[in-house]
Amino acid sequence: MARFNSLWRALMEPRAEPLRYVMVGGLTVVTYIGLTLVFAGGLDLAIQLAMLCAYSLSLGLHFTGQRLFVFQTRSGFELAMHHQARRYLLLGGAQISLSLTATTFLPGVIGVDERIVYAVATVVLAIASYLMLRFHVFHERRAPLAAQNAG
Numbered sequence: 001m002a003r004f005n006s007l008w009r010a011l012m013e014p015r016a017e018p019l020r021y022v023m024v025g026g027l028t029v030v031t032y033i034g035l036t037l038v039f040a041g042g043l044d045l046a047i048q049l050a051m052l053c054a055y056s057l058s059l060g061l062h063f064t065g066q067r068l069f070v071f072q073t074r075s076g077f078e079l080a081m082h083h084q085a086r087r088y089l090l091l092g093g094a095q096i097s098l099s100l101t102a103t104t105f106l107p108g109v110i111g112v113d114e115r116i117v118y119a120v121a122t123v124v125l126a127i128a129s130y131l132m133l134r135f136h137v138f139h140e141r142r143a144p145l146a147a148q149n150a151g
Helices: 002-011 014-042 047-070 081-110 114-137 145-150
Strands: none
Touching: 002 014, 014 047, 014 114, 047 081, 047 114, 081 114
């Protein structure tokens, strides 16, 4: 049990935040694929409908994981949850739009297979998403101005 506690403390260190981000992302991907297969196979939904249902549920898991595990904070968040959710959804929309645009147009422009463009875009957008989530969605509450001036 002591070893688990030690690992947990290390995982919850601020410097482990990128690792937590990858962990929640991996869980989200597995959940999305698993639910899509269950909805399409077990429930016999059309694959597109299964994907939409699974994506919606996975999005909720991802948001919750980012808020409570990846970017958790002792002093609280600057933004209320509904403001975080709005920014999160806007970021997600921008991310999928950029990914679709890149994989549609870049292969012809630079002469590279669309799967390569997709893979590179996914990695670049995941890094950009982490930074946006960290600094514009789930950022920590700032100290009041009087407290900042006193320090």
